[in-house]
Amino acid sequence: MTHARARAGAPGAQFLDPKVLARIDNLELLARTVVDGFLNGLHRAPYLGLSMDFAEHRAYVPGDDTRHLDWRLFARTDRHYVKQYEAETNANVMALIDVSASMSYGSDPEGVTKLDYARYLTACLLHFSRGQRDRVGIATFDDDIREYVPCSARNLDRALHVLARAEAGRSGDLYPALLKAAERVGRRGIVIVVSDFYEPVDRAMEALRLLRGRGHDLAVFRIMDPAELALPFDDPTNFEDLETGEQMPVIPKKLKEGYDALVEGHIRELEERCTAERMDHVLLDSSQPLDMALFRYLTIREKKARVR
Numbered sequence: 001m002t003h004a005r006a007r008a009g010a011p012g013a014q015f016l017d018p019k020v021l022a023r024i025d026n027l028e029l030l031a032r033t034v035v036d037g038f039l040n041g042l043h044r045a046p047y048l049g050l051s052m053d054f055a056e057h058r059a060y061v062p063g064d065d066t067r068h069l070d071w072r073l074f075a076r077t078d079r080h081y082v083k084q085y086e087a088e089t090n091a092n093v094m095a096l097i098d099v100s101a102s103m104s105y106g107s108d109p110e111g112v113t114k115l116d117y118a119r120y121l122t123a124c125l126l127h128f129s130r131g132q133r134d135r136v137g138i139a140t141f142d143d144d145i146r147e148y149v150p151c152s153a154r155n156l157d158r159a160l161h162v163l164a165r166a167e168a169g170r171s172g173d174l175y176p177a178l179l180k181a182a183e184r185v186g187r188r189g190i191v192i193v194v195s196d197f198y199e200p201v202d203r204a205m206e207a208l209r210l211l212r213g214r215g216h217d218l219a220v221f222r223i224m225d226p227a228e229l230a231l232p233f234d235d236p237t238n239f240e241d242l243e244t245g246e247q248m249p250v251i252p253k254k255l256k257e258g259y260d261a262l263v264e265g266h267i268r269e270l271e272e273r274c275t276a277e278r279m280d281h282v283l284l285d286s287s288q289p290l291d292m293a294l295f296r297y298l299t300i301r302e303k304k305a306r307v308r
Contacts, residue, residue: 092189100172
């Protein structure tokens with residue numbers, strides 16, 4: 001397996017390129033490889049983000065890390081107990097993944113689509129969260145919830161199975177989909193929303209508030225293809241809306257300046273409004289390694305751990 005060269009600004013870390021990840025069929029293997037390599041590259045403890053303030057004991061179960069066994073308590077009780085720490089509160093981590101038709105776009109024939117990138121990202125975040133002893137779950141959506149796996153300590157495999165078979169093909173609408181998600185997610189936790197956010201900003205914020213208003217901590221990951229960010233086309237051509245099928249003749253050179261301003265404005269407004277309402281927002285280029293997303297997620301987890 002070939003690793004992409006580490007990027008500047010992340011000393012000691014190695015990150016897998018999306019094109020390399022596309023060759024790995026097994027999402028569990030992919031997630032484990034990326035997350036373990038990422039954490040090792042940071043030269044940090046495997047329980048990154050967890051406070052070391054002792055909270056309580058719980059009974060040992062097979063699979064627990066034996067380093068956390070309390071041997072003094074074992075000597076007194078003849079039973080195995082594991083020390084739990086303040087941040088180890090078994091949070092619910094629910095991932096909501098956009099599978100609307102626009103997510104099927106990928107400008108590079110040898111690269112990945114936005115949905116593929118969302119799969120890789122989500123698999124890594126859920127694998128990391130499960131390693132933190134969180135309960136994980138997933139929902140895929142377009143204009144409705146398509147598949148739903150509730151948060152559980154045992155549902156990582158089910159979540160990865162849903163990711164592996166997700167297909168993009170319908171029109172999307174964040175509001176009704178996230179309304180149903182908000183009704184089903186239940187107890188407060190961390191909610192990860194992965195989408196290209198092809199919605200008016202007001203409509204997108206209404207949808208995200210449905211979750212934020214219920215007390216969830218939101219991590220918003222916006223995935224865009226490099227061609228959507230830069231409009232690199234030169235020749236006149238027909239552009240097709242993947243969700244409506246509508247086609248429009250376009251001369252890219254004439255539209256580029258206006259297009260760039262429109263896209264930049266939409267990205268900036270969504271990010272600023274998310275920040276203002278205490279939602280973490282990350283813009284991701286689907287041609288780039290996953291380091292930015294993982295770094296940001298770890299930052300979010302550390303911040304939540306300190307609050308808890």
